[in-house]
Amino acid sequence: MIYLDNCSTTPMSEDALKEYGKYASACFYNPSASYAEANKVRLKLDEAREKLKKMLGAKGGEIIFTGGATESNNLSLKGSEREGKWEYVVSIGEHPSVLEVAKSMEKKGRVVHYIPLTKNGEIDYSFLEKVLNKKTRLVSVMLVNNVTGAINDIKRVSQLVKSLSPQAVLHVDGVQAFKKLNFSVNALDIDLLSISAHKFHGPKGVGALYVKNKTQLKNIIFGGGQEFGIRSGTENVAGIMAMVKAAEEIDTEKAFRHVKQLHDAFLHEIENEKGISVVCPDGSPYILCLLFAGVNSETLVRMLENDVVVGRGSACSSKKAGNSVLEAMGYSREQVKGALRVSFSDISTLKEVESAAKIIKEKYLELYERTK
């Protein structure tokens, strides 16, 4: 079985697993306790924080460890929400952990602007420029879209935000970008950035939020005051240590070159099949969103599952009908029904990918024949 649903999750690396075991068992102490062994754990945790900051290209700022990207995204939005006539801007292509928070804010009477997507999957920058003003409190735009792989120009977004809305904070969902693309929060002038460990061979249930100015962020969880008072609760030490270990293991540039090769090889295999089209051929090479004409991709996924494991859009919303990101890009319901997401990882091999592409093409044609 070839696994190509790496945007959904990845297997934990062996070293990360070892690190996890170490901090779940031998070094199990509560980092907030006052004895020496606990203090050692505290120091390791702080070291991990610094390593992560460095990998994110942060100068200053802070890392808040969380229970994953959904929590990081919720914290960013809810923690930036303020009383008064503030406005909030999110792109319509965001993950549900951003969009649903925005919708809940809207229900409370807050003004929320939803940035539409253009045909190439990026946000509509001119729309953003139009809605930004002095009352804008928060802007949330993801770096890499989890459904299509489209890459938003965050530099352009931050320049617009900083010049037109000096009081606004810019939140970026970096889940599909961290350790996959080379970027720096400092160079892109990002205020808040979410990451999730299990997308890069770390464990599930752990993530982080980079915060440029932590005094600007309110806590949404109350308790013992851990994580600078922003995220109470005993730290998931084993998860955090394993996450940072997993991140350290990946050479982002080398992995990118490898995955780009996989991506191109896959496209080469399917290029002559006119029933298959690629949504964002120039997006992140880690994600290939494909449209299969005339079939239901849900059926195709099941036909493939013994040979190749692939996803359909966002696994987090696969229980719901439709795929709002593709519809927001202007694709019809019928086209969206045939959407399938192939996503690579640094440990996918060229042989696997070439053979997966052949199988996918074969099964697609078979399904097409059976249902036409």
Next chain:
Amino acid sequence: MKVILLRVGELFLKGENRYIFENALYNNIRKSLEGLKFTLTKTQGRLVVGGFDDEEQVVERLCKVFGLTSLSVAEEVDADMGEIEKHFSTIKCDGSFKVNVTRGDKRFPLTSMQVAAELGGIILDNNKNASVDLYNPEHVFMVDIRQNGKAYLFDKSIKCQGGLPLGTAGGALLLLSGGIDSPVAGYLMAKRGLRLEALHFHSYPYTSLEAKQKVETLAKKLCEYTNEVKLHVVSFTKVQEEIHSKCAPEFMITIMRRIMMRIAEIIAKREGLGAIVTGESLGQVASQTMQSMTVTENVVKTLPVFRPCIAMDKEEIVSVAKHIDTFETSILPYEDCCTVFLPKNPVIKPKLERAEREERQLDLDALISLALASEEVVEIKR
């Protein structure tokens, strides 16, 4: 000692055959309480459950035994006025009340009226806010003096399902799709004494494994009432593909359902079942018009098709589905095989001749054999 008094409904009407129904009920009660500590005794035609630790669980399960109309958790004491009075002196009562006495044991020294007056007096003495109201009381305290030398004291009765004991009407095969209606149909027929087996058609890979698991969950929920359901799962993929490629699209569903019915009849007869049960409700969808049902039922030659939801509104069906706790599962969004290859305009008033003509494009025997060869059986138990 705490006991549970059980009351039966229609069983009393069954004349000469009454013992068959009583025995079935007796066995069904034992089966439903399997795994729990209890005793079950029959005295003077009354069923009494005792010796239990987990009252809540025992009551919950008894409430789902068909044939019982109501039950009461009672205090069992010796049929002795001193004992009964001792219990009544502990009763807390605020507001109006009456005491109802039935005396199955005519050897008891006092009459029912005398017992009631005596006990009412005790309540009045101990509760300053209590008053007697024989016509519209807020509380009714019951005393049932039986021939076995025991008296049963209780003040509430809990409604049960009613109906007839499971299995006394025979067995039937329920077509279980995964929607809201079919579990309700199964429940309603089981309540009339039918033992159930179920038949589910899936169309993997067009339908998901979750859809099949959902049907297993629904069958499991029905087991709360039926103890067990033998679930037959048959792959319909090839049949649907063939119909899709060879027959007129508007007849897709009509022909599908005719083939489903044929397969159902074969399985039902093989399993010794005497009827087919479906969740159809008149006019709900195109395949549930009178004309559609005529064309569908035409293929079933030797068994009756029971459609207990036929005259129910969707809301009524939903309310039963909620009562039997299948609703939340039924509305999970997994496609069932009826929604795959769904034509845009299914025929609403199909003609039998046309359906038969369409079917001639298919090798029916081969398709049915192929489907039957895929049959899996899952024994589902509560």
